[in-house]
Amino acid sequence: MPLINLPEFATDLLAEFVERNAERIDTPVIQPAEPFLDIAGEDLRRRIFMTESETGASLCLRPEFTIPVCLRHIETATGTPKRYAYLGEVFRQRRDGANEFYQAGIEDLGDIDLSNADARAIGDATGILARLLPGRRLAVTLGDQAVFEAVVQALGLPLGWQKRLIHAFGNMTQLEALLASLVSPQFVTGLDDDIARLVASGDEQALVAYLEREMQKTGYSNAGRSALEIARRLKEKLILSETRLDDAAFHVLEEFLSLDVPLVNASAALSGFADAAGLKLGNALSRFNGRVAALSNAGVDLSCLDYRAAFGRPLDYYTGLVFEVTVEGSTAVLAGGGRFDRLLTFLGATDRIPAVGFSFWLDRIETERAAA
Numbered sequence: 001m002p003l004i005n006l007p008e009f010a011t012d013l014l015a016e017f018v019e020r021n022a023e024r025i026d027t028p029v030i031q032p033a034e035p036f037l038d039i040a041g042e043d044l045r046r047r048i049f050m051t052e053s054e055t056g057a058s059l060c061l062r063p064e065f066t067i068p069v070c071l072r073h074i075e076t077a078t079g080t081p082k083r084y085a086y087l088g089e090v091f092r093q094r095r096d097g098a099n100e101f102y103q104a105g106i107e108d109l110g111d112i113d114l115s116n117a118d119a120r121a122i123g124d125a126t127g128i129l130a131r132l133l134p135g136r137r138l139a140v141t142l143g144d145q146a147v148f149e150a151v152v153q154a155l156g157l158p159l160g161w162q163k164r165l166i167h168a169f170g171n172m173t174q175l176e177a178l179l180a181s182l183v184s185p186q187f188v189t190g191l192d193d194d195i196a197r198l199v200a201s202g203d204e205q206a207l208v209a210y211l212e213r214e215m216q217k218t219g220y221s222n223a224g225r226s227a228l229e230i231a232r233r234l235k236e237k238l239i240l241s242e243t244r245l246d247d248a249a250f251h252v253l254e255e256f257l258s259l260d261v262p263l264v265n266a267s268a269a270l271s272g273f274a275d276a277a278g279l280k281l282g283n284a285l286s287r288f289n290g291r292v293a294a295l296s297n298a299g300v301d302l303s304c305l306d307y308r309a310a311f312g313r314p315l316d317y318y319t320g321l322v323f324e325v326t327v328e329g330s331t332a333v334l335a336g337g338g339r340f341d342r343l344l345t346f347l348g349a350t351d352r353i354p355a356v357g358f359s360f361w362l363d364r365i366e367t368e369r370a371a372a
Contacts, residue, residue, distance in 0.1 A: 006087075006102060006362070007102070007362050007363075007366045007369075009132055009365070009366075009369065010102075010104075010362070012131070012132065013087065013104055013128065013132070013360070013362075014085075014087060016127075016128045016131065017104075017106065020083070020085075020106065021083055022083040022084060023082070023083065023084055023085065024084075024085045024086065024087065025072060025084050025085070025086060026086070027062065027065065027068035027069060027071075027086070027088075028062070029061060029089070029091075030051075030059050030060075030061065031059065031060055031061070031062050031063075031067075031068055032057070032060075033048070033050055033058035033059055035067050035071065035346075035347060036048055036060060036063060036064075036067060037058070038346075039067065039317050039343065039346055040063075040064070040067065040315055040316060040317065041314060041315050041316030041317070042316075043314035043315070044063055044064065044092065044314070044315060046093075047063065047092040047093040047094070048060045048061070048063040048092055048093075049061040049063075049091050049092070049093075049099075061091035061092075062089070062091060063090055063091060063092040064092070064103070064315075064359070065086045065088070065090065065103060065105060065107075065359065066107060066315075066340065066343070066359075067343070067347070069084050069086060069357075070107070070343055070344050070347050070349075070355070071347055073109060073344070074344065074347055074348055074349050080109050080110020080111075080353055081111045081112075082109045082110055083106060083109075084106065084107045084109070085104070085105070085106050086103075086104060086105060086107075087102065087103075087104035088102065088103070088104075089101065089102055089103075090102075090103050097363060097364075098363070101361070101362070101363050102362040103359045103360060103362065104359070104360045104362060105335075105337070105357060105358050105359035105360055106357055106358060107355065107356075107357035108120065108121060108357055109344070109353055109354075110353050110354065110355070111356075112354060114287065114290075114291075114320075114354060114356075115287065115290035115291045115293070116294045116298070117354070118291045118294065118320075118321045118339060118356055119291060119294035119295045119297070119298045119300065120298065121323075121337055121357060121358050122140065122295060122300060122323055122358075123295070123298050123299070123300045124358070125323075125335040125337065125358045125360075126138055126140060126301075126304070126325060126335075128360070129325060129334055129335060129365070132365055132369065133327065133365070133369060133372070135372070136327045136328075136368070136372075137304065137327070137328040138304050138325055138326070139304055139306070139325070139326050139327070140304055140306070140323055140324070140325050141306055141308055141311050141323065141324050141326075142263060142305055142306065142307050142311070142321070142322070142323045143170070143307070143308055143309070143310070143311030143312050143323070144284070144288055144307075144321055144322070145166070145169050145170075145318055145319060145320055145322060145338075146284045146287065146320040147270065147281065147284045147285065147288055148166065148169050148256075148309070148312075149162075149166050149169075149284070150279075150281040150283075150284035150285070151253070151256050151279060151281065152165050152166060152253075154280060154281065155245075155249050155252065155253070155279070157182075157245070169312045170310075170311065170312015170313055170314060170322070171312070171314065172257075172310055175257070175310075179245070179250065179253065179254075182245035183245055183250055204228075208227045208228050212227040252277045255273065255277070256273060256277075256309050257309055257310040258309070258310075259273065259307070259309035259310075260307070260308045260309070260310075261306070261307055262302075262303070262305070262306055262307070263302050263305035263307050264303070266288070266292065266307035267285075267288065267289045267292055269307075270285055270288065271285065287320070291321065304328075311324075313336055313338060317340045317342065317343040317346070318338045318340055319340055319341045319342055320338070320339035320341065321338050321339045322336075322337075322338035322339075323337060323338060323358075324336040327368055332361075332364045332367070332368070333364070334360065334361060334364050334365050334368065335358055335359065335360045335361070336358060336359060337356070337357050337358025338357075338358075339355065339356040340355050340356070340357070341353075341354045341355060343355060
């Protein structure tokens with residue numbers, strides 16, 4: 001493929017991918033919009049450029065590569081493990097910089113050794129950047145959604161609240177607002193008196209019958225939802241509104257989210273936190289420790305890695321490891337990625353395929369190289 005309007009280091013980047021046994025593929029610029037709208041998360045949804053086909057199907061300009069690469073893998077029925085590399089334009093509104101820019105990266109699909117695959121992703125991202133930016137000291141911020149999920153689950157909150165908090169992971173403003181709601185619940189208001197009484201009674205059958213009568217009487221339709229679905233949603237809202245997080249549990253969450261330590265100290269910090277709080281983090285903590293060991297065994301410089309418990313990335317498909325790489329002293333993110341073990345199943349894969357990957361922002365790398 002011709003390299004047009006690409007940074008001069010693009011050929012070096014492609015050579016790095018070959019050296020790491022990642023097969024370069026391309027995906028169409030015009031993509032079906034539904035996967036991005038359903039899976040990628042609110043932050044990306046509001047930034048994509050939408051269009052329509054002649055038949056009215058929702059389409060968009062490719063806003064990132066992970067979902068298109070995974071869709072292509074499923075469509076071609078290629079076996080795993082498989083390493084894909086990509087380099088091309090993406091289109092999305094950004095707070096800073098152009099809305100059309102180049103990204104490159106690697107998606108590692110199907111490796112069942114999760115710890116080593118995670119370590120390889122971080123090692124590849126930092127190793128390639130070190131070659132592109134010689135003499136610069138890199139800084140890596142690492143988070144783990146699975147550890148946060150384990151903490152939330154161990155606190156015994158209702159499932160609805162667990163989902164809300166997990167969905168907000170990485171967005172501290174949203175997370176703090178949810179925690180404030182848990183500390184000072186806001187009770188459901190504005191319900192019809194009869195509906196409120198039936199919801200409070202817990203008699204689902206009577207509530208469904210009442211809703212069905214009202215829907216038939218008024219011709220009301222709620223986006224295709226049945227009376228049973230509406231009844232269960234109302235019940236869930238009532239439970240959520242009446243749930244209060246006690247002070248002890250609130251302080252446990254606060255303490256967890258405040259953890260910010262060098263990665264070499266993170267395993268001990270998490271174990272100490274869990275013991276003091278009386279929480280069993282089980283497999284999530286074991287996987288975290290296994291990843292730290294794998295990073296060390298892979299020769300990654302752990303001194304440039306920090307673990308921040310509240311750190312996440314603004315894409316909803318991440319399930320475990322998340323990380324970003326900057327040059328020390330700068331806030332510009334040069335590379336970012338993480339683990340997305342549920343994504344391929346959501347996109348239609350018949351088997352569960354573990355996956356981890358990362359992307360480079362080429363324009364930001366170019367700016368750093370120019371500043372040398």
